[in-house]
Amino acid sequence: MPKSLLYIIAIFWTVFLQAQQRDFWLIDKDTQTKNIVKDSAAAVKFLDSLAQTSYFFAKLHSVENKDQHTEIYYDKGPNFNQAQVKFSDSLQKEFNYPKEIYVKNLDSLKLKINQKYRDKGFAFNRVKTKFVEIKNDKPTIEISVVPAQQRRINSFVVRGYERVPKRFVKNLEKAYLGKVYDDKNLVAINKDLQGHTFVSLEKPPQTLFTKDSTQIYLFLQKKRVNNFDGMLGFGNDKTEKFTFNGTINIALRNMFNGFESISLYWQRNPDKGQTFDLQTDIPYTFKSNVGVNVGVNIYRQDSTFATVKFRPALYLHLSQNQKIGLRGTFESSAVLDSLYTQAQDFTKKGVGIWYQYQSGSEIPLFIYNTNIRAEVDFIKSNYDKTNLSVNQLRYFVSGEHNFHLKGNHYLNLRGESALLSAKNDLSVNELFRFGGWNSMRGFNELSLVSDFYAFGGAEYRYLVNDQAFFDVFAQYGTMSNKSLNASPSLYSLGLGFNFFLPVGLMSFQISNGNQFGNPFKFSETKIHWGIVSRF
Template sequence: MKTLISIMIQIVLCANVHSQDCYIRFLGEPTDVTAFKKMFSKDLTCDTTSNQRFLSGAMTRLHQKGYLLASYSMTGRKDTVETYVYLGERFSWAYLNTTDVPDQILRRAGFKSKDFQSRSFDQQRIKRLFRGLITESENGGLPFSSTYLDSIHFSDEGIAAKLIYDPGPRITFDSLKFQQNLKIKKKWLASYLHIEEGAAFSQKKVAAIESKINQLGFIVLNAAPGITFQNKQAIVELDLITRKTSRVDGILGFLPNEEEEGKLLVTGQFDLSLRNLFSSGKGLDIEWQSLKARSQLLDIIYSHPNLFSSALNFDGSFNLLKEDTIFTTRQGELNFTFKPSKHSFTVFSQFRSSNLLSTTDFQDINNLPDLSDFSVDYYGLKYQFNTLNDAFLPTSGVSGFLNAGVGSKRIRINADLPEELYSNVDLNSVQYLVETGFKSYWRWSNHLVFHYNLSAAKVINDRLFLNDLFRVGGLTSLRGFNENFFFASDYVLSTAEFQFYFQSDSYFFAFYDQSYLYYNIENSLFEDYPMGIGLGLNLATSSGLVSLAYGLGKAENQPLSLSLSKFHFGYIAKF
């Protein structure tokens, strides 16, 4: 071991502070002193108490860097404070013997033999290795493993040691335990949480239980999960509470039919959302709207988690839009999602077809109109992440998605239109679809939550039609306007909403919706920045949810006027 060289290097940190001079003197090699000069000169003051606190931390950092003998002392006289730092020798590794540790777990823990050969001794590197070994072990069925260094030897070549690893007993999951009166299948919940009976114990899976259950919504944890180890098996105990998340609401109206005297026009809206179907987490959503004459909207979504008890989730949807007597659009989508954690990856296919209902207005035209018969088959990928604290009433966390698809578009020739309109039109082309969104909730206090939502989308093709475009407007996108009021090939929607909670699940809210909408099709160009502002109330009752919202919308062709305001009222019955 090298002898400490008493070379005194004086660095004046501050002079005449409270009539005192403060010095730091390093005892060690000059090259070492230069390397650590900034570490000490930045924080040292003339206050003895703060100096001791700082120097204790500095010694820890020096020890971690291989200066195992580093120490300090302080002397103080009437008008002078002197601090002596002894750096000592910087130790290096000679080698680390790992022959008793399985190679597979060493690799997964990030071990590299070169990090422990002729390298400076670094306590943080050792700690990372220990932490990696323990983490890999407790996630691989060995929660009682331990590791430490033994046979530590100092020589002129450096430090030599042997890594000791005790795996402990191998533990497997036994079963889930929760209240028997819950309407949920134990086998399905175990599959959803990836805690199947007989599988190797994993602390990572146990730690993910709370967030995965929060994403379900129809059950919540009443307490943190408990684990009992017995006979080399782990029993996971859950204290669960069910919530009413299935809902139904609707309204039916009868208006005089202006086109057929003596008959009534039926308008209305119906929403049905069923959760935890067959006690196995499945979901079904049905929405029907007919808010104006001769127009209807139908949405059906079915979700099936853990398809065939695998890690794949499946959901399918069907959408039908009938726009007056102009056109109908049908859209179906199939999604297969792999969700190992808070992140998920989806492969999707989307099929879209649109048909003209009438060509009466297009008989005397020379160019193909803005509406047409066509079909598009998209195939694409979607990425999602979700850290929201609740699936149905979040108050903190973020979520987002990005999906991109490429499709084959086919324009169909309409027999009721002159065939020459299609002579210079490419009937087969490639169409692209990009959609993204970001949602966040910040709880500023016990009562105040700020919600921000940003979404954008774009459809790309050299020949777009009006019935190709996205539909924007209404309660779920741009408040202050009728449902599906706008068309857009490109849009950006931004929402800022303040929510004031006066009960755990009831709140007032004030919102500001801002958007950018654009399309440029063969015979028409549109660009606008519609916005909406308003107030609302969500009031939870014992049997459901009362929702009130009042919004004002402003666009290029719609001034901000009370006479054009929209009032939304709804009652959602939960069961």
């Protein structure tokens, strides 16, 4: 506090001790702005606050005692937050500043300079100001910076859940070690871990500074990612007979703290088809960034045919959220009913590449914030009865993203497409099957058969709270089945309600789908009820 202000305060105490019950009017001599306070202590506090708002040379002008109050006239003097600023040579060189400028907010300028040095890793820089002179009632200030030591990220220290794969930590080190310690990199680290499938942050990354190092502490916790996913559907089959279908999906993940997963999937559709799928994934083989994925898929259509697929794959982690892989395809199908002529026996071998990007959602009700997958397979097919051998191309692409509109309003966009390209006529047991709960809603599970399909949809979601949300959706799709010479356009509409119960996430959905041009049938309405339980 300046000596002049201390002198003013001392004078006030001697004057005010005799008039503790009087009002005090504090009047700015230049602007005549009036502030009324009840006692001398409040008056002193007000005058002291002038220095805190950069009026360092405030001084008392006069004191007049009236019948009911005391009037105190003061002169604030120049505001040192509005000043002529001279930059040091280092600041002029570093940021190409001019030699001298006039600013109306010196504090804001100092914060900007401080942040510029923080962005360069100088976490403990000090912005110094030096009073030079008063010229034309305006202060002149010189600004310089003491940058201190530049900080770079030297290491990561894991606390809490420490049994994470070593490769996981090495990937973080590869991405960030040696980088400048700044807010941008801290936000990037936090973002990478927030969307991780197997771990979450108990609190934001913390930093320990020592004389020679900068350590980032990560307080991790293990996510509950094992899940049971069950669905029961109701609707009519092709003969208008009321039927039900069901799906069971059990996934065991990170049981051995290696971010591995084993999933078992079974589905029964209304047309008496059954699917069995087993997937095993080991992400960090031999502590490297190379992962192994092995999948076995079996589909049996009542007593007519059965198809078995075996797909081993190797992939590389491009980042925490991205994978790119190479896989083999071995497929065999056999006709079980000799009178069934729409299918034929065949074997297929091929090689393919695939890419996947996944980022988890911070909202427990949503599984992913973004989920993208693309696949291309080059296949050689051999047909037993005709001894025909042909080359085929198969692709698959899907994408999903949640957009936060505002408040509790969200928009989910999702699309999917697949194509099997071949010069020969395709039999029914090698075509794609789609439709149902996780596909084109409003249709029976796997009831749509095609060599090409594409669909997209928008789903509006309203979060009641972090435990429940309503949704309304619409989908449009198209497909092609060359063997039937059909290429209909499809639509689906519906609504649903999702909420958490002690047993897991409960989903209830009503939908209706049909071809464009066909009359709406209430009897085609599908009801799905499902539950996802994490443990």
